[in-house]
Amino acid sequence: MLGHMDLIQKPPLAVVIDLDDTLFPQSSYLYGASRAVGRAGAAAGLDQIRLTRAVRRSLLAGSDSGGTIDRALAAYGISPDLAADLIPTLVAAFTAYRPRRLPPYPGALAALAAVSARYPVACLTDGTPAIQRAKLAATGLADSFTTIVITDELGGRTLRKPHPEGLRQAAETLGVAPADLVVIGDRPGKDMAVAVALGARSIRVRTGEYADAPDSPPATASVSDLSAAAALLGAG
Numbered sequence: 001m002l003g004h005m006d007l008i009q010k011p012p013l014a015v016v017i018d019l020d021d022t023l024f025p026q027s028s029y030l031y032g033a034s035r036a037v038g039r040a041g042a043a044a045g046l047d048q049i050r051l052t053r054a055v056r057r058s059l060l061a062g063s064d065s066g067g068t069i070d071r072a073l074a075a076y077g078i079s080p081d082l083a084a085d086l087i088p089t090l091v092a093a094f095t096a097y098r099p100r101r102l103p104p105y106p107g108a109l110a111a112l113a114a115v116s117a118r119y120p121v122a123c124l125t126d127g128t129p130a131i132q133r134a135k136l137a138a139t140g141l142a143d144s145f146t147t148i149v150i151t152d153e154l155g156g157r158t159l160r161k162p163h164p165e166g167l168r169q170a171a172e173t174l175g176v177a178p179a180d181l182v183v184i185g186d187r188p189g190k191d192m193a194v195a196v197a198l199g200a201r202s203i204r205v206r207t208g209e210y211a212d213a214p215d216s217p218p219a220t221a222s223v224s225d226l227s228a229a230a231a232l233l234g235a236g
Contacts, residue, residue: 013176013180015122015182016124016181017185017226018123020208024135025105029099032099051072055069103139104139115229115235121145126160160190181195186206203223
């Protein structure tokens with residue numbers, strides 16, 4: 001409760017919001033991307049449904065370290081030699097996938113609009129830049145932000161959260177000190193950790209794959225979703 005009171009009594013000067021599993025369910029994107037890889041595999045003679053399922057399982061197991069397609073092909077039973085020939089085509093299908101529409105979480109559009117009306121807002125997201133920008137376009141959220149920082153554009157995977165460079169860049173672009181930011185996100189090990197690294201406050205939303213992950217590090221406040229986060233910031 002003290003964390004909630006801290007946010008109410010001392011509002012931030014700007015807000016930074018994560019994208020995947022904070023504003024929309026990442027699973028909806030992974031479902032479509034898996035099918036795109038399955039179709040590409042079918043053209044190469046693989047079983048489309050079986051490959052799609054293997055890719056989906058590999059993605060859901062975590063894609064932060066890369067090698068998603070490699071692991072999926074290994075699970076499918078493809079030999080390393082054959083996999084080496086297939087991987088470029090399948091990776092190209094994955095990265096080229098452009099969803100027409102990705103539904104934001106219920107209430108997320110209104111919550112983001114309310115927060116943006118009160119504070120300068122940055123989107124801070126990890127991932128392949130073309131893919132993250134396609135997600136923003138498909139959710140209809142791209143124009144809701146003062147600025148968008150994709151950490152991979154700053155220096156590749158090594159600068160993904162919890163590396164502080166992305167948040168530092170967001171603060172600089174918004175024209176505030178990191179300590180005057182509130183970071184909203186779903187992953188303690190990334191969103192809360194990057195806030196801690198630069199002395200920002202944070203609000204954890206319990207949505208998506210990491211909804212039940214341990215509070216490590218703990219957020220300043222924890223709420224159910226973005227609508228509740230907006231209300232906590234006086235923008236609900």
